[in-house]
Amino acid sequence: MYLASTKSRRPNHSLANKVVVLFVLTNVPMAFDFRSQAAGAGAAIQALLLLLFLGLSALFWLSSRPIRKIRPSLTLAGVVAWFCLESAFVGYLDRQEIYSIIVNIVPIGLLVLTNYNMQRAIACAPDLTSLLTCVKWLAVLFLFARVVVIAATTGIDITTARYEILAGSVNACLGLLATSILYGLSGIDLLILTTTLALVAISVTRSQIAVAISQFGIYLSSISYLFKNPKTLRRLALLVFLPLGLVAADQLGQFGITDRWIVRLFAASEFGVDPTLIARNAEVEFMLDAFTASSAEFMFGHGIAAETSLIGGNAAAAAAAVGRDSIANVHSKGFGHHNYWSILFVGGVLGGLPLLVFLCHQTVEAALFFRRVRVARLLETTVAQFGLWGSATVIGMSMFGFLAGTFGDRPTCLWYGIGMGMLAAARGLVGRLAHDAHRTAKSPT
Numbered sequence: 001m002y003l004a005s006t007k008s009r010r011p012n013h014s015l016a017n018k019v020v021v022l023f024v025l026t027n028v029p030m031a032f033d034f035r036s037q038a039a040g041a042g043a044a045i046q047a048l049l050l051l052l053f054l055g056l057s058a059l060f061w062l063s064s065r066p067i068r069k070i071r072p073s074l075t076l077a078g079v080v081a082w083f084c085l086e087s088a089f090v091g092y093l094d095r096q097e098i099y100s101i102i103v104n105i106v107p108i109g110l111l112v113l114t115n116y117n118m119q120r121a122i123a124c125a126p127d128l129t130s131l132l133t134c135v136k137w138l139a140v141l142f143l144f145a146r147v148v149v150i151a152a153t154t155g156i157d158i159t160t161a162r163y164e165i166l167a168g169s170v171n172a173c174l175g176l177l178a179t180s181i182l183y184g185l186s187g188i189d190l191l192i193l194t195t196t197l198a199l200v201a202i203s204v205t206r207s208q209i210a211v212a213i214s215q216f217g218i219y220l221s222s223i224s225y226l227f228k229n230p231k232t233l234r235r236l237a238l239l240v241f242l243p244l245g246l247v248a249a250d251q252l253g254q255f256g257i258t259d260r261w262i263v264r265l266f267a268a269s270e271f272g273v274d275p276t277l278i279a280r281n282a283e284v285e286f287m288l289d290a291f292t293a294s295s296a297e298f299m300f301g302h303g304i305a306a307e308t309s310l311i312g313g314n315a316a317a318a319a320a321a322v323g324r325d326s327i328a329n330v331h332s333k334g335f336g337h338h339n340y341w342s343i344l345f346v347g348g349v350l351g352g353l354p355l356l357v358f359l360c361h362q363t364v365e366a367a368l369f370f371r372r373v374r375v376a377r378l379l380e381t382t383v384a385q386f387g388l389w390g391s392a393t394v395i396g397m398s399m400f401g402f403l404a405g406t407f408g409d410r411p412t413c414l415w416y417g418i419g420m421g422m423l424a425a426a427r428g429l430v431g432r433l434a435h436d437a438h439r440t441a442k443s444p445t
Helices: 013-032 041-063 075-093 098-124 128-153 170-183 187-203 206-228 230-239 241-253 257-265 267-271 275-291 295-300 312-322 324-328 339-375 382-400 410-442
Strands: none
Touching: 013 041, 013 098, 013 128, 013 410, 041 098, 075 098, 075 339, 098 128, 098 410, 128 170, 128 187, 128 382, 128 410, 170 187, 170 206, 170 230, 170 382, 170 410, 187 206, 187 241, 187 257, 206 230, 206 339, 206 382, 230 241, 241 257, 275 295, 275 312, 275 339, 295 339, 339 382, 339 410, 382 410
């Protein structure tokens, strides 16, 4: 009976639609979120979007009833609450701007809420296949909404567009490249990957290549399985045609995107150094020096709205390569361009270390999930698809944290939470299904 409830079955369509629609609607307002430099009209719109998210979340909680036993862990909520309280208190004592403190708390708070919402949706939805499809459509909405928002506010020039056109769901969408080896590409998968790869190509963002490659790490625990299955090898070979098709389209349309990528990939040849890399290293150097400046700062950090800067030889080299004015104004409040050093920079060992340990544990669990679900012989279930997509998302976000300030962006944190929620719910269900199957096999007939 329990096993059947986790696979596709004939659901009560009104109840299924209610749960799925409410879950999707909960996240829709954040698809239209945007960055605002200070309090003002933009901040008022952001606050409205956030209030809509919270209100719809409350409605989703009140209107849904679990039909599967999933007990969301309070560990994430605990370590995030402690990190936020500790770093916000330090920031308050250091007289950091209250608005900046609140702005920096919101993204990581979204991660906790969406993690819970995703687990609850899996626990409550009668038809998991429908829920999975709707989560994919939600990812598509984020992709297109981001383009619309940027086009409406600053405009988009395809010859100069950069990472600003990438939605918070981009890392989750790239995760479908890895899962497609097992499950192939449905129509919605093809739409997601084609759109995502096109936007990544236009943005000329190298970080996303590293993210996409890292997401194949979901198979490291049982990589031999892929090479024993001819079907997975054929699907892996077919994935090559997606980027090749984009290159061909660029050459036919003469958009110049391929040329921009060549320049970007070989920037060190033109400048003698890689400006992006050394600028990131200069900011990390600043955070490391500040973190170890004294025993108090090592233990308590600098506060969640502390400002970063670029220092040292890397900063000088970057200034020489791209101009001093371009480097002088590179500052971040709280989370710089390396998520993990940023956590220690703002929270110190006391506030930041528990969060770092939790994030590391999540990455390990993501890497081990494929082996767990394969041993349980549940690869063909929708639960496994949720878990593997969540695993790919978590691993991708973990990689992204080495290259950017993940916790500084609200939509990105929202999808980090969705990925964690998919993985956590699937882990719990796979463990329960395997236990039930074992008991059934041992029971006398």
